[in-house]
């Protein structure tokens with residue numbers, strides 16, 4: 575589903591290479607986790623895949639379902655089924671959460687050649703999905719993420735994901751800043767979306783999220799490269815011995 579080959583990325587503003595040859599394939603139905611120390615390039619990878627400005631691909635490729643992601647505008651990538659849940663969800667003053675979701679869902683449906691949802695059908699769907707994530711009606715009426723707590727913002731990201739039904743979901747440190755209960759809610763939300771037609775890339779600094787979202791494959795990223803891949807046990811190895819041992823092993 576997602577196929578990244580030898581991806582090299584540098585910053586547009588300065589001559590700094592951040593990704594130095596990333597190879598990664600995420601199959602439909604699988605959950606791949608990426609772990610790695612701070613500054614190793616995990617967020618950069620998610621930004622480059624989703625089409626954020628400020629990065630230059632100097633070598634390599636990234637395809638979603640055989641389509642060249644890197645040639646597409648950010649909104650085309652979203653329409654093609656890519657979803658990024660942000661490490662730091664942005665506040666959008668003046669845009670109601672409900673309006674935002676409805677606009678996004680209908681744009682997505684249009685891109686897929688489906689009819690727009692009626693107001694009543696949309697309302698039913700959003701209420702049902704919000705309830706599962708313990709997002710109350712008041713949060714749906716407020717501007718997107720404005721005044722939301724850290725946990726509420728992350729749950730709102732998962733609500734967006736559930737509403738948009740993406741093919742490939744990227745979660746960038748969605749667990750950061752969450753207490754155990756909020757993390758469990760987020761994990762349950764993700765697990766409910768696991769599907770044989772959908773792939774996940776779960777980026778996390780700590781292993782604890784992976785107790786709840788058990789990945790099929792774990793990758794370790796160090797200094798812009800994936801240096802080791804393995805099963806869920808690899809996450810436990812990191813938890814027990816830190817990244818230093820893997821870095822030493824690789825060196």
Ligand code: ADP
Nearest residue numbers: 585592610611612613614615616617618619628
């Ligand atoms: P991670 O998510 O693994 O913590 P990042 O992708 O955020 O890593 O960052 C990788 C490296 O690139 C870091 O050294 C970071 O400081 C640098 N970096 C990323 N984006 C920018 C930017 N826009 N300007 C300056 N440095 C950046």
Ligand code: MG
Nearest residue numbers: 611612613617
């Ligand atoms: Mg970081």
Ligand code: MG
Nearest residue numbers: 616617661747
């Ligand atoms: Mg990051």
